[in-house]
Amino acid sequence: MRNDKKRFLKRSFQVFASSFIAVAIIGLFTFFTKGRDMPVLNPQGTIADQQLILILITVALGFFVVVPVFILLFVIAYKYRATNKKAKYEPDLEGNRALEALWWGIPILIILALSVVTYISTHALDPYKELESNKTAVKVQVIALNGNWLFVYPEKDIATLNYIKIPEDTPINFTITSDAPMNSFWIPALAGQVYAMSGMTTKLHLMSDSPGTYNGSTANISGLGYSEMRFKVYSVKEDEFDLWSRDALGSADALTTQSYEKLVPFQKHHDEKTFKLEQPTLFDDVIMKYMGSEHKDMGEMSEGQTH
Numbered sequence: 229m230r231n232d233k234k235r236f237l238k239r240s241f242q243v244f245a246s247s248f249i250a251v252a253i254i255g256l257f258t259f260f261t262k263g264r265d266m267p268v269l270n271p272q273g274t275i276a277d278q279q280l281i282l283i284l285i286t287v288a289l290g291f292f293v294v295v296p297v298f299i300l301l302f303v304i305a306y307k308y309r310a311t312n313k314k315a316k317y318e319p320d321l322e323g324n325r326a327l328e329a330l331w332w333g334i335p336i337l338i339i340l341a342l343s344v345v346t347y348i349s350t351h352a353l354d355p356y357k358e359l360e361s362n363k364t365a366v367k368v369q370v371i372a373l374n375g376n377w378l379f380v381y382p383e384k385d386i387a388t389l390n391y392i393k394i395p396e397d398t399p400i401n402f403t404i405t406s407d408a409p410m411n412s413f414w415i416p417a418l419a420g421q422v423y424a425m426s427g428m429t430t431k432l433h434l435m436s437d438s439p440g441t442y443n444g445s446t447a448n449i450s451g452l453g454y455s456e457m458r459f460k461v462y463s464v465k466e467d468e469f470d471l472w473s474r475d476a477l478g479s480a481d482a483l484t485t486q487s488y489e490k491l492v493p494f495q496k497h498h499d500e501k502t503f504k505l506e507q508p509t510l511f512d513d514v515i516m517k518y519m520g521s522e523h524k525d526m527g528e529m530s531e532g533q534t535h
Contacts, residue, residue, distance in 0.1 A: 273437055289342060368402050369405075372457075395469035405428060406424040418461065443458065460500070481502065
C-alpha cells in the first residue's frame, strides 16, 4: 500500500513538473516576444503574404496530430494510473478496426493534405518565378562580400552598399552571387532566403506592398563578419525612387574594378554608401573570377587574405 502511494505521488509530481515547465516555456516565449516585430509573421510583400499563409496552414495541420497526442497522454496516464483498480488491463488487445482506422487514417490524411499544399506552394513560391505586374521590374544584382552586401542596379548605372532602395508595388528581380564564402540573402518581411554562392547565380523575385523600412541579413553562418552582415531595404514611392536613382548618378564615389577590390577583403562592416557604376560588367566579372584557371588564382588570393 505504501509503495503504491509513493508511486502515485511520484507520478503526480512528474505530471505537475512537466506541466509547469510547459507553461513556463510558453510564458517566457510570450514575455520575450511581446511587442516585438516578427517580420515573418508581419509580411509586407506579395511573396511574404503567401509564405505566412503556408506557415499557418502547416501549423494548423500539425495541431491535428499534436493536440490529440497530448490529450491522449493525460487521459491514458490518468486512466491507467497504478491506483485505479477499475481500469481494464488488456495488453494483448488487437483487431479493433475502428481504432486502427483512426490512428492510421488521420496521419495519412494529414500527409496527403501536406503533399497537396507542398506541390501547390512549391510552384507558386518558386523564387525563380517572375511576378506578374503591369509595371516594369527593377533588376538588382546582389554580391555577398566578407561582412558586407553590395547591390548593383545594372539598368540605372548605380550601386549601393549595405542598403537597397526599391519602389513599392513594383516587381524586384534579384540575381544573387557571392565573392566570399557561401551565404544566404534574406529579407524576412518581403520573401524567404536564397543562397548566394561563388561562381553561380541564384534568383529571387519579390514585391513590397507599401512604403517602409525593412531589415535584411544573412541567414547562413559564413565565418568572419557574419554577425554584421545586415542591410536595410527602403521601399518608397515610385517617383521618389526615380528621383533617388537620378541623384545617385551624381555620386562622388565611383564603383570601378579597383574600388570594388578594396571592398572584398573583410575589414569592417561599412556604413550605407551609394556609388556611380563605372564597371557595367562587374557582376559577370565576379562570377568569372571563379571559373577555370582564374578560380585557382582567386583561391590563392583569398587564402592570402585569410592568413
